[in-house]
Amino acid sequence: MRPRLKDVAELAGVSIKTVSNVVNDYPHVSGETRARVEAAIAELSYRPNLSARSLRAGRSGVVALAVPDLDNPYFAELATNVIEAADRRGWTVLIDQTQGDRAKERVVISGIRDHLIDGLLFSPLALTGKDLAGRDERTPMVLLGERIGTGRSPYDHVGIDNVAAARAATLHLAEHGRRRIAAIGVQRTAVAATGRLRLKGYRQALAEAGLPADPSLIAPVARWGRADGAEAMSRLLDSGAPDAVFCFNDTLALGALRTLLKRGYEVPGDVLVMGFDDIQDGRFATPTLSTVAPDKALIAQSAVDLLAERLSGGTDKAHEVCVPHRLAFRESTDLPGQEHPRHPAHA
Amino acid sequence: MRPRLKDVAELAGVSIKTVSNVVNDYPHVSGETRARVEAAIAELSYRPNLSARSLRAGRSGVVALAVPDLDNPYFAELATNVIEAADRRGWTVLIDQTQGDRAKERVVISGIRDHLIDGLLFSPLALTGKDLAGRDERTPMVLLGERIGTGRSPYDHVGIDNVAAARAATLHLAEHGRRRIAAIGVQRTAVAATGRLRLKGYRQALAEAGLPADPSLIAPVARWGRADGAEAMSRLLDSGAPDAVFCFNDTLALGALRTLLKRGYEVPGDVLVMGFDDIQDGRFATPTLSTVAPDKALIAQSAVDLLAERLSGGTDKAHEVCVPHRLAFRESTDLPGQEHPRHPAHA
C-alpha cells in the first residue's frame, strides 16, 4: 500500500506529528531530525493524502469551472485562462459541461460536489433567477459572462458591457455606409440574457445611425454553433440579402462566413461580417474575422480573485466586475484607412 | 456550518449509522425510519462530505486528464469526449494543462495529486521513456495519442495508426496527380513521436507513388498552432511552390490555408491541402478542409474503459488500443467524382 505518515515516522524513528511538521515546514524541527525524516520520505516516496488533508482542513484546493461546452473555442480559451489563474493560486480546476442544459446547470449549482470543491466558477446559459434563489449558499460561486436575473443578485459576477460592445460593433458596420445590417444570434427559447443584451446594443446602434429596425434582418438560432450561423445566414440571404451582419459570437460568424463564401458572396465586398469573442479561429479565417475582443485573461483572473476573496471570508456585498473589451477590425469589415491585404483572387 | 451525518441523526432521533444507511440505500431500514431520516436530510439539505468519503473509501471518483493545451481544438474536443465518457461512469474530470512542457509533464506524472485522483489520462508531448521509468506506479495511467519510448511500455495506450493514416492522406494527394507534395509539422527539437510517425507515413506514400523525397518540401515547425502552419507555408511558397501540402494537424492546415489564400493561391486549384484531426473549424473553413478523422469519441471511451479496468484491479499486461480513423475528403482536396460545391467566386 501507499505509505502514510505513520510509515515514514516508523522508518525515521520519530512520531507521526514530527513527520507532519517536516512536511509542512514547521519551524521548530532540529536539522538532524529533519534530515532523517526527509530521507525516510524520499525512501518511501511518501505523498500526503489530499483527501485526509481536505477533510481535516475543510478545504480541498479544488475549484470547479462549469461551462456549456469545451467544444466551443470561446469556452476552451476561457478554461485555459481560468486554469492558469487558478494554478497561480495553487488551485486545481475541475470542469463540468452543462451543454447549456437547464437540468444540468441546476445540478451544478445544487452543490452536488459540495465538500469536494471549495468554490464554483459558473458560466450559465439557461438558469433563471428562481433556480438561483433555491441554491444553498455554502459553496461560494462566481458567475461568468451571463448575469442571472434582473435584480441585484447575491453572487459575484464578471462580465463585459455587452450592450456597449454590441453597439460599437454594429456602429462600425453602419459607418461603412451599410444600411441593411443583420443580426444573428437571438435565441427564442432560452433565457439567453447575453443574446438579449447584444440585441439591445445592436438596436441602439441602428437607431443611432438612423437605420430602420427591420425584423426580417434578425435571424434567430437554436444554439451558438457554426452550423447555426451557417443556417441562419442562409435564411437571411433567401429573404432579401443584407449588406452586413453582426453575429453574436465568432462561431456563428464563421458559420455565416462559410455560407456567404459558398454562395458566392464576397466578404467584405458584398457583405461585412462582424463577430464577437475573438477566438483564435477568426484570426486565421479568410477573410480574417473582425470581432469584439473581451479580455479573456482578465475575466479569468478577476473571477479567480473574486472567488479567493470569498474563500478568505471576504465581503458580503456581491461584486460586479466589468472587464474591458476592444474591437478588433480585420478583413471581414475591411476598415478603410487601415491596412488590410485584400484576397488577391478577388482583387 | 454545514450539516453532518451527526446533525441529521440528532434531528431524526436515530444513530449516525442509520442515516448513513439511508444515504447509501442500505436495504434493511424500516420505511418509517427512512422517511424520518429523509425528512431530516431534506430539512438540513445535507450533502455527504466527499473528502471524508474518499478518505474512508480510498477512492475519490476523480480522474485527471492532462493535455498540452485546451486552446487547441483537438484537445478541447477530446476533453469534451473524455468528460462525457467519465460522466457515464460517475467520475469527475480534473484538467491539467502541460503546454507540452517537459517539466510540467513530469510534475503531472509524478503523482503530485496522489490520493486526490484515482487515475490519470495523459496525452504527453515531451516526455521520454526515462521520465516514465522513474514514475511511481501508484496511480493508474493511460496514455492517449503519443506512445512514449520505443520498447514495450508498462502503460495502457490508446491511439490511432498514425503511419497508415498519414500514408493514406498523402496518397490521396498523389492520386490527384500532384508531384510536389509538401509536409508541414516536423518538429526538430522535441520528442514528437507523433510527428515522426506521420512523417514516416508521408514518406512511405511518396515512395509508393514513385515521387522523389525532396527535403525542401518538408517544413519544420516549433509547435502545432495556426501561426506555425501559416509561417511554414510561407517558407514553402518562397522556396519553390508545392502543388499539395499534407499538414500534420488541422490547426497547421488552417494556418497554411490562410497563407495560401492571402498570397493569392487557389485551393484546391493551385495547391491541395490536407489536415489531420477533423476539428470542427475545418468543416466550416472555406474551402472546407480535407482531413484524417480519428474517432475521438472512441478514443475517449477506450481510455476511460482501460482506466476503469485498471481501477478494478484488472490485468497486469499493458493494453494497446488502436482506434480506427477515416479520411474526410472535402473541398480543399476536391476529390473528383464526389460532389464538391466550388466556391462560385472562383468558378
Place this chain on the structure above:
DNA sequence: CCAGTTCGTTACATCGTTGTAAACCAGGTA
C-alpha cells in the same frame, strides 16, 4: 415455551492528517 432466525438499529474503530496542549530536555539563572 424456548432456541434459532431474521430484521432493524447501534457503538466502535478506522481512513490519514493536523491543531492543541502538554511533555521533554537542554542550558542558564537564582
Place this chain on the structure above:
DNA sequence: TACCTGGTTTACAACGATGTAACGAACTGG
C-alpha cells in the same frame, strides 16, 4: 540544588463517513 526558559518532540483528539460486529426485538418452528 531548584527553577525557569526556550526549543523540540510527543500524545491525543478531532475532521466526517462507513464497515464490522454486536445488540435487542420480533418472529418462526418444533
